[in-house]
Amino acid sequence: MASSNKSKVLKVEPLDYKDAKWATLVKITYTDPEGTQRDWEASERLTRPKGSDIDGVGVVAILQNSSKPNEPLRILLQKQWRPPVNATVIEVPAGLIDPQETPEVCAVRELKEETGYIGEVVGDDFGVSPVMFNDPGFCNTNLRMVHVTVDLSLEENQNPQPSLEDNEFIETFSVPLKDLWAECKKFEKEGYAIDARVGTLAEGVEFARRWKLN
Template sequence: VILVKLLSTAGTGTFYARSRPRLSPKLSMIKYDPSLGDSDAKWVSLQRLVYRDHHGEERVWECANRRTRTGVCDAAIIVPILRTSTERRIVLVRQFRPPVGKVCVEFPAGLLDPSESAEETALRELKEETGYVGRVLHTSPVVYSDPGFSGANLQYVYVDVDGTRPENEHPAATPDSGENIDVVTVPLADLAKTLQGYIDEDMAVDARLQTFADTATFLAMPNGPLTAQTT
């Protein structure tokens, strides 16, 4: 049995309509069971793949895949841009993630239900996890989140959230039982700095969110690495 310390959830002042997070102070990791077999797993399948490489040699690869996929895509990752009269903010969630033993800062996200599109999943999960409603701006192709480890895939769904709509003035989330989610909105201009603050508080940051923040920072740099150079 591995015991992990209770997690600090001190706020940084970027929370919507409150100054401190609502994550339960009881969140912690209690037990790690290394003996879970594939037949006992409900959500994940452990697999050993045999394939031929470019030399024709037979090789083995171990991987994990979700059991829940019913179509071509596992999940929708939602990138919600909250528009107010004065600024653009990004809507994020913070929740305890047992595999890393920490509160993780992420984009809202969810698994696709049977016969559901990524866009439908995105709007449903955005409302459930954050209380916000919006309209889809763009959906990415199906992409793979960690192809060296898993075949799990996803689609990014960019959503416009109009902060002037009455239903978005005081959004009320309706998370599933067992979900303890804190909603934060962060000015886009401050995203990278805010994420570093969370890391300094011993929280985890989802790699996809960090990449988004770093890209936005580079694009905003005059003569930066992603800025078109002129002569």
Template sequence: MADKMSTYSPLSAKVTAVEAMDPKEAKWITLKKISYQDPTGKERTWESSERQTRPKGTDVDGVGVIAVLNDPKSSNGPALLLQKQFRPPINKVTIEVPSGLIDEGEDPATAALRELKEETGYIATLPKDANAAEGFLMWNDPGFCNTNTKIIFVEVDMSDPRNQEGNLKPELEESEYIECFTIPLDNLWNELAELDRQGYAIDARVGTLAQGMEMAKKWKEALNKDPS
């Protein structure tokens, strides 16, 4: 990853043309026309897109990985591992968590650990004492498509020699150009706000996490106030 990213940056990518696609050319998605009855019984139609990659035997398309790096030598506390990746549909570099599609026969947790290693080189474990380590099945944009995701929280032990700089061995695909970086969890909202100001696109999973953490701080403060 270091050699590849030292030569190429996601910021160097750009969209050069946009045109209508013949549905027969599509490899990963398909368009559907849905007929349904509304609550009054009236017949209506809906346009939808669907992935063609969901493995048989599972209801899950993919996973997003919330990877928290715990470094006992760091004075900044736990950090969130993030990525910069160019996304052609919006012609922007997005700030994302590691993510990917589930392979046939995989459970979401296994897919998360595999995707993290492939995209970043980090070796992680699932926290056994976290109630929400594996999240709900979440629907990305149900008014537009049936794509869904499970968010998996994992921990990266930075004292593990395999997770040290120089020992990371990501396995990026030929078309992947991913730049990894970290943000201290206690300053996530502020740093994402700065990245947004700079013109980066904030992925919904990252933005929702940051906003949820900020709201949790507010309500925690409110709950801890002395009612007297």
């Protein structure tokens, strides 16, 4: 349950831009279509590597067992408490990209570090998404979603052990992919926050089911 996480916000105070390590606030001056000059307040990340078009990746990891092809597919999720929303959030594995790193390499690395699972990026043009902006009305943070399969029949995936940093407290679990929408509704009732990437994935699965897109 969300209430089992003992993390809590102690205080919130202004942050001087000179002390910011991860993000900063900026004022953007621009002209609208009619030529009127306007201002816009926004946030910018400070961590995007030089030459990279993204800040990081989100990993959609589908668990399957090649020795049991009829088993229902499951999606790998995480529970992680996030200070900005003061809640435990249902998320997909994700992380910032390293300099000179491709989205595919970043996704496999983050998946292994955060969950212990070793995955393989989908081999066609569905493997990596277009660049996506999380909240373009507020910040320039962006990412690519990387779609990965994890074969549970492989020896390296029998007893996955994450390699978490000392400030990471992540609980990994999975749910049936076809039930993702219902699971999100259930988690919300239990007090969890739903990451937009998970919620959007759930909507997509439900759209496909309701309108028989396949």
